[in-house]
Amino acid sequence: MSHDPDAPVLDFAGTTPYEDYVHADVLTHLQHPLSDDPGEMAFLVTTQVMELWFTAIVHEWQTAAARLRGDDLDGALAALKRSGYEMTSLNASWEPLAHLTPGQFNSYRSALGEGSGFQSAMYRRLEFLLGEKSASMLVPHRGTPRVHAELEKALHEPSLYDEALRYLARHGAEVPEAVLRRDVTRRYEPDPGVEAVWVRVYEGDENSGAYRLGEALTEVAELVWRWRNDHLVATRRAMGAKTGTGGSSGVAWLEKRAAKPVFPELWTARSHV
Numbered sequence: 500m501s502h503d504p505d506a507p508v509l510d511f512a513g514t515t516p517y518e519d520y521v522h523a524d525v526l527t528h529l530q531h532p533l534s535d536d537p538g539e540m541a542f543l544v545t546t547q548v549m550e551l552w553f554t555a556i557v558h559e560w561q562t563a564a565a566r567l568r569g570d571d572l573d574g575a576l577a578a579l580k581r582s583g584y585e586m587t588s589l590n591a592s593w594e595p596l597a598h599l600t601p602g603q604f605n606s607y608r609s610a611l612g613e614g615s616g617f618q619s620a621m622y623r624r625l626e627f628l629l630g631e632k633s634a635s636m637l638v639p640h641r642g643t644p645r646v647h648a649e650l651e652k653a654l655h656e657p658s659l660y661d662e663a664l665r666y667l668a669r670h671g672a673e674v675p676e677a678v679l680r681r682d683v684t685r686r687y688e689p690d691p692g693v694e695a696v697w698v699r700v701y702e703g704d705e706n707s708g709a710y711r712l713g714e715a716l717t718e719v720a721e722l723v724w725r726w727r728n729d730h731l732v733a734t735r736r737a738m739g740a741k742t743g744t745g746g747s748s749g750v751a752w753l754e755k756r757a758a759k760p761v762f763p764e765l766w767t768a769r770s771h772v
């Protein structure tokens with residue numbers, strides 16, 4: 500049989516180079532539904548896809564934080580831009596779960612037991628990077644040493660927002676000392692001095708580094724808010740006001756979480772520009 504010179508290579512001594520890089524064999528054998536319901540696969544795969552996007556976004560925000568720390572604004576903005584595209588894809592992944600009826604969700608809901616996205620460690624890493632720190636969020640992960648250690652490290656590192664404010668301070672902005680020296684293991688609380696910094700930035704040159712950083716962070720904040728909101732609406736549609744599998748009050752609890760502004764002063768400053 501003559502080989503078509505345009506065709507791809509077929510013969511490999513061991514596993515394919517694609518497999519060695521992508522680990523598709525591992526990735527596509529990690530789907531173990533807990534019920535017989537044919538709709539559960541979409542729920543499981545969507546959740547896994549979101550975990551992968553969380554992983555990529557954590558990587559981008561860590562990169563952005565490190566670049567800011569090194570005064571490389573362009574490097575930070577490039578990472579934030581990539582994260583925006585990834586978050587748009589993440590948010591589009593709600594589609595398979597956005598139209599569930601309570602009956603459809605019930606077909607596999609009880610099989611989930613106490614399992615809940617609330618226990619997602621990678622989502623917690625995202626929240627930590629946004630400044631939503633909480634030592635108690637480590638508790639569910641005590642039984643998984645690697646995950647627990649990663650979360651503990653992330654708890655003690657400055658958030659992306661902390662790094663942004665430190666960057667602004669190094670470049671002439673009057674960020675309050677108390678904010679710069681805050682205990683980074685605690686939740687970031689909005690500060691009027693930081694709001695004043697952003698007001699000044701937004702009254703200034705649109706091409707300044709600080710202005711571009713403000714807009715890049717606003718984009719991130721909006722896309723996070725959209726994820727939380729889409730999650731809330733999908734949940735309301737699939738289970739109404741029932742309590743969550745994770746033990747919370749469900750939609751009422753998620754509403755409170757979704758109402759929390761990301762990078763708060765970037766939003767409140769807009770009223771004063």
Ligand code: HEM
Pocket residue numbers: 545546549550596599604614615616617618619622730733734735737738742743744745746747748749750752753756
């Ligand atoms: C229709 C599908 C879904 C429903 C009905 C639902 C429901 C809920 C509920 C009720 C909670 C509150 C905690 C609890 O008591 O369980 C929660 C939290 C959470 N869910 Fe979902 N969820 C769905 C899909 C997903 C998917 C696909 C993900 C992706 C990983 C996810 C990630 C999360 C996260 C990260 C939290 C914690 C949020 C926070 O800490 O603020 N959920 N979910």
